[in-house]
Each structure stands twice: as C-alpha cells, then as structure tokens.
Amino acid sequence: MTNAVELPLLYPAMPEIVLAVGAMVLVLIGAFRGDRSTGAVGGFAVMLLIAAGVLVALMPSETVTTFGGSFVVDSFARFFKLLVLIGSATAVLMSTDFLSTEDRRKFEYPVLIVLSTTGMLMLVSAADLIALYLGLELMSLALYVVAAIDRDRIKSTEAGLKYFVLGALSSGMLLYGASLIYGSTGSVTFAGIAQGAAAGGVGLTFGLVFLLAGLCFKISAVPFHMWTPDVYEGAPTPITAFFAAAPKVAAIAVFVRVTMTAFPTVGPQWQQIVVFVSIASMALGSFAAIGQTNIKRLMAYSSIGHVGFALVGLAAGTVEGVQGVMIYMAIYLAMTLGTFAVIIAMKREEGPVEEIADLAGLARTKPGVAFVLGMMLFSLAGIPPLAGFFAKFYVFLAAVNAGLYVLAVIGVVTSVVGAYYYLAIVKVMYFDEPAPALSPMRGELGLVLAVTGLFVILFFVYPAPLVNAAAAAAKSLF
C-alpha cells in the first residue's frame, strides 16, 4: 500500500508558485490591515510580478516538462511569460492613481491581477487540455471580477456581467470541443492528441472548431468579438489597459501552441478557420472603428484588428509565421500600454474623460505627450520606420512565403483603412481648437509612456534582440 511516490519536478513551475503563494500572502495582509494597505499591496504585487519575471528569465533554455507532461516550459513559453508579466506589472503600476481615490481603495484589485497573471502563465505553459482549461478559468474569473470592481457605477457592473456571461458561454464551447477531441483521440495531452489526430475524423474536426471558437472568444477575434467594445468602455480605464495587454498575449500564446503542437497533422482544417477569423477581424477592426467617438471603444476595435493581423502569421503555419506572431505581440504590448498610459491620464478636475474630442489641441497644451501619442498612433497604423510597421512586416512576409497572397493583400488593404482613424486622432490633437487642458500626467504614467515611446520609435535601430529571441522561441515549438 505504501508505494513511494515520486514528487514531480517543481522548479519549472517556480514563477507560478511564487505568484500563487505571494497572492495568498497579499490576501492575508489585506484582510488583516484592511483597505488602508491597498498602496502597499499594490507595491508588493508589482514586486512579485517582477520577481516572477526574473525567475522566468533565469530558467535554463532547454525544454522541460513536469506534472506528468501537462506543464511545459520551453523558449516559446518563456518568451510569452515575460511579455505577460511585463503587461501585468505595468497595468498594476498604472492603476496607482485609480486605487488611491477613497471609494475605490480595494486591496483585492492587485491581488486579483496577480492571480489572473498566475492563470496566464499556466495557460502559456499548458501542454494538455485540462491544464489549458484551468489556466483559462483562473485568468478569466479574475478578469470578470476586476471588470466590475467599480461596483457602484452601472457601466462597470454591466461590463463585468456581460464579460462573465459571454465568457462562461465560451468556456462551455471550449469544454464541449475538448470533450469531443478527447473522445476521438483518447488523450488530453497535446502530444497524444497530435498522435491520435493523424487518423482524423468528424468528431475531431467538430471538437477542433469548438475549441478554436472558445479560444477566439478570449482573444476577441471576429465573430466572437461582441463583448469587447462594451467591456472595454465599461471597465475602469486602468483595467481596460490590463485587458488589452496581458490576457490577450497569453490567449494568443495558447492559441498558437494548441494549433501547432496538438493539431499539426490536421493543418489545413484549422488553417481555413484561422484565415477566415483573421480576415474578418482585420476588416471589422478597421471599418467599425471609423465611427467611434469614445477612445476606449476605438481601442477595443483596434485590438480586434491587431489580433487579426497577428493571426495572419499563425495562418502561415510555419516557423517564420510563429516568429512573426511573437514579434507582433511584443510590439502590440508596447504600443497598447503606451497608448493607454495617455488614456488613463485623460482627466480634468471634474473627473476622467474618454472622448476623442477631449484630446483636441493636445499638441499646444502638452506638446511632449502629444508627440509620443502621435508616434504610438502612427505605429499602431503601421507606418515605417516605427515598431508597428515591423510587426506587420514580419507576419505579412510569413504569409507571402507560405503562399497566402490573398490574405497578405487583404491585410495590407485593411491596415491602410485602419490608418484613417489613427490619423484622425493625430489630426484632432494637432489641428483642432484646444479643448480645456487636461490635468498634469502622473509620474508613473509618464514613465510608462516614455519607455514604450522609446521602444516604438527606436526599435528599427536595433531590432535584433527581439527578432532573434522570437526566432529561437518559435523553433522550440516545432
């Protein structure tokens, strides 16, 4: 009866363990000290996220699996984990002002972000369907709560409820797909599925479609994007910044891992789906954003469009394509965080404002901020020599090399259409009559804006580190 049990390797999961244990300690600190400790808990949360980032960076570069093969750490996982941790830490940092107002001083907010980030790291490392689902739920459940955390404002609760109901629906689809895949391949691990999938079959295709539908929900790709504008508009702005950055990166990572490692043998089947989703997202992201007046809604459509561009690389299904997706997500993260640093700083004495018209004449009242935001918007539109151009360049190059000419052409056309609404904001900032001046920008927001601005503007000078890291990481998947 007393068989010796071999303890699974724990060190590959060290960042996750540190974050989970740290989050529990922070809950206890908050519970004993009350909401007075919010500032301290926020600071500790940032430190925890940075510590986890250091642990990820220090890991050896070979591929390790643990927990019976359901948890894998390879260069791909480490690349995305670093992106996720940077996104989350920046989001907590940018919420300092939001959390300092009296009625919003909730210590649970940083704790939930840390727990959500734990889920994202688990998601990025997931090597079987159960680990995938658990990571996804841990990530999403915390997101639903932070969307509604401003619970006395009706828009915030509406955002939380909408996100929750639609997210639960997508989880249901994902689980249905997972059970069909398990039923037709007899395995939940990605390697086992890849083996069993070689035989193909109707059940497998059904399952694949449902699984990808569930994942498309999380990355807000068309036709599963309906929740995005409402949730982005309703949630408090620092939380919207968080939504647009880290969870999207993690969900894209798992999307790539599932399609590349679990279904390499049925490539043509998911490729069709990815191509369709990509074209639809790019088109909707570009056209629907044109009529928006609220800048958060505009960023929601912009993020839908960017997911479409990133999926162009995945549709290629090659090492080059995956490398393109990784470069795209890294640059997308920087552009999104930088743009949101300005959006969070958009407030006057009477409170935050979020209309595009409120930015009018920013070039005269705050020339520095206006210049960097202008560069961010040019970069989002994909204008050389800014970082956003290279992001699009690598995914389109991969698509062309894989023979997906139509997809690449549609991508270029939609990015030209998308450039219109980004440039419209630049026009409002530089040529419209100034609106009443905005309050001065807080230090941490200025820091985020400066760092991301430098990255976006100077990326073309020395792109090698990111490009090489992405290339090495992409190879670890094949």
Added chain:
Amino acid sequence: MIPALFFYLFAGICVASALMVIASRNPVHSVLFLILAFVNASGLFVLMGAEFLALILVVVYVGAVAVLFLFVVMMLDVDFVQLRRGSLQYLPVGGLVGLVLLVELLLVVGAWAIGPGVQKTVALPIPTDMSNAEALGRVLYTRYVYFFQAAGLVLLVAMIGAIVLTLRHKPNVRRQVISDQLARRKEDIIELKTMRPGQGVAEVQGESR
C-alpha cells in the same frame, strides 16, 4: 436484463424530470424536479460502476447547489411566469431551427463512432482491484496534483470575487468590539445617586447638574 431495465428507468425519469424543470409553472417545483434529475443521474453513474461520482453528485449538486437554487428562488421572488410569457410565441421558429440542427447533427455524426484505437491510449486504465474512491485518491494528489491545486486557486479567486463585489460595510451598523467591552470599568459607567423618599429620577439628575 435487470441493469438494462434500471438504465431505462433512471434515464427515462431523468429526461422527464429535466423536461419538467423548464416546463413547470412554479419555480420551486422546477428546483425539486432538478433534484430528481440529479438523483437519477447518480443512479446512472452507479450502473456504470462509478459509485464515487454518484455519491459526489448527490452530495454536491443535491446537497449544496440545488438547495442554494431553492434559496435563491424563494428569496429573490422572480416572476417566472412573466419571464416566460413570450417563450411560446417563439416556439415554432425556435423548434424548427432546433429540429434542422438535430437532423444535420444526426446526418453528420450518425455514421461516426469512437475510434477503436482510443481505448489503447487512455491516460490511466481503470483499476479493477480497488474501489473508485481509492483509485481516485491514489492519483489525485500525485499525478494530478497540479490540476488539483489549480482548481483550488480558481475557487480562491471565486471567493475573493464574491466578497469584493457584494460585501458592503454599512456605516450605521453597531458591531461588537470585544476589546472595548473588556476594557469597561464599573467607575466609567455606573453613577450612584442617593434617592430621598418621594423624589423622582429627573429631580435627582437636575440636582446633580
């Protein structure tokens, strides 16, 4: 023969009571039918030899979830008749769509069966020499410890979320502060007054002022 009989009995009652959950007028009856459906589903689990799952289904779903539903239904006073008023009007179209979907699914999936190789690749074979609970216990904290802990974290998030979204500290509620109670001394709160015959409390207080 007997297992087949019980299968049809449990399955039949399960489907019928599930139908009644959405058809009955009284929401309390709906919940009771839901409990009936759960109990019959657990009977189906017993027939399959999964007695642990069967008991867990009864304990968790009947014992906790269904009772919670019952509380919600009784306390929220939702007018279900009002909610369901329009549903009959959409029945023809909705039913038609459902029927078309069902036919399509049957056409597609009808010819498909679970692959014969599947049984060979199952992660863990079902052990025959021990009970369900023992077999689950042997892998739950060893091989599947990661999933177990991850599920625990998900529940922690759910708990924090429920507290942060619903707990309100009302300003006018008097709470028990035990340290204050223990620190009270007789001298701080009791005042001794001498009362002369025929004198009221009010007069004594007036005097002391």
